[in-house]
Amino acid sequence: xxxxxxDYLDGGLNATLxxxxxxxxxxxxxxxxFVRTLEATVRAVRLLPRRPLAGRLRRDLVAALRRxxxxxxx
Amino acid sequence: xxxxxxxxxxxxxxxxxxxxxxxxxxxxxxxILNFGRRMCxxxxxxxxxxxxxxxxxxxxxxxxxxxxxxxxxxxxVAANSCMKMRRDGPPRPAVSLSLDTLLPSPGADGAPADxxxxxxxxxxxxxxxxxxxxxxxxxxxxxxxxxxxxxxRDQEGLSTREVAGVLxxxxxxxxxxxxxxxxxxxxxxxxxxxxxxxxGRRA
Numbered sequence: 001x002x003x004x005x006x007d008y009l010d011g012g013l014n015a016t017l018x019x020x021x022x023x024x025x026x027x028x029x030x031x032x033x034f035v036r037t038l039e040a041t042v043r044a045v046r047l048l049p050r051r052p053l054a055g056r057l058r059r060d061l062v063a064a065l066r067r068x069x070x071x072x073x074x
Numbered sequence: 075x076x077x078x079x080x081x082x083x084x085x086x087x088x089x090x091x092x093x094x095x096x097x098x099x100x101x102x103x104x105x106i107l108n109f110g111r112r113m114c115x116x117x118x119x120x121x122x123x124x125x126x127x128x129x130x131x132x133x134x135x136x137x138x139x140x141x142x143x144x145x146x147x148x149x150x151v152a153a154n155s156c157m158k159m160r161r162d163g164p165p166r167p168a169v170s171l172s173l174d175t176l177l178p179s180p181g182a183d184g185a186p187a188d189x190x191x192x193x194x195x196x197x198x199x200x201x202x203x204x205x206x207x208x209x210x211x212x213x214x215x216x217x218x219x220x221x222x223x224x225x226x227r228d229q230e231g232l233s234t235r236e237v238a239g240v241l242x243x244x245x246x247x248x249x250x251x252x253x254x255x256x257x258x259x260x261x262x263x264x265x266x267x268x269x270x271x272x273x274g275r276r277a
Contacts, residue, residue, distance in 0.1 A: 006253040010234070033191035034178055040193035041260040044209055045228040047201055051111070053103040057121065061103060061128055065095045068129055 009039055077142040084141035087132060102128065102145075105230065106152045112225045113156040115214045123159070127152040149232065149240045153222055169215045169258055176257035190268035205266065212262035216255055223248055224255035 008021050024031055083101065086094035106127050110120030131151045138147050170176075178189055197205070213221055219241075226237045227248075238248040 030189040033189035036191050036193035038260050042228050044197050050108045061099045062095045
């Protein structure tokens with residue numbers, strides 16, 4: 001069952017397996033905690049703050065691409 | 075951002091339209107910068123990966139069979155760049171990815187030992203302080219192939235199929251690695267978020 005957990009979280013399991021996991025979770029607190037904390041882990045990764053691109057870096061990148069375009073073989 | 079937009083952007087770049095550079099950097103700059111940071115840890119390395127990726131992706135665009143797959147193409151170049159980096163940041167303790175350390179172990183009576191359910195904690199708020207560093211370090215502690223899968227799937231939001239394509243592995247292998255990586259991260263967070271009384275030690 002543990003092997004299916006990632007698919008379960010991603011919604012990729014068939015209905016029968018999904019029900020099996022949910023039913024088991026209903027009766028088994030440590031397993032329920034395990035699934036919930038696994039879910040929370042995935043959520044945390046998704047929520048990790050992302051930094052925007054600094055203006056300087058953006059300008060440098062565009063300039064580098066323009067230089068590359070000039071030296072590109074026809 | 076849909077595939078149609080990416081397709082047009084790719085075609086403009088291939089055609090040598092100089093107006094395409096800014097949209098290209100706008101579109102992929104932040105994505106690859108954050109991907110590089112997650113994979114490499116150091117800001118300079120991430121910026122190096124970003125520059126190398128955009129240039130290499132741009133130069134090799136004529137090899138792109140499907141212009142709509144621009145996103146996967148750019149990520150593939152970025153992933154190769156990260157994998158090749160010999161410096162993997164400061165030395166970190168090796169993390170075990172064996173299933174018996176990742177799954178809850180049975181208690182004396184054979185049933186799973188008591189697990190703390192910290193899922194209700196305000197993860198969003200906690201990520202604005204200490205938890206962020208804990209999770210970032212945990213991601214960096216994963217071996218690169220596992221790190222790449224979880225970052226691409228869970229942070230960047232690529233589908234399992236896209237992840238497999240970017241990394242040149244089968245979907246099955248991508249799923250297996252994703253699962254292990256997520257379990258390992260869960261264990262790291264457990265060490266930090268579970269109450270001290272259960273483990274008998276502070277994080």
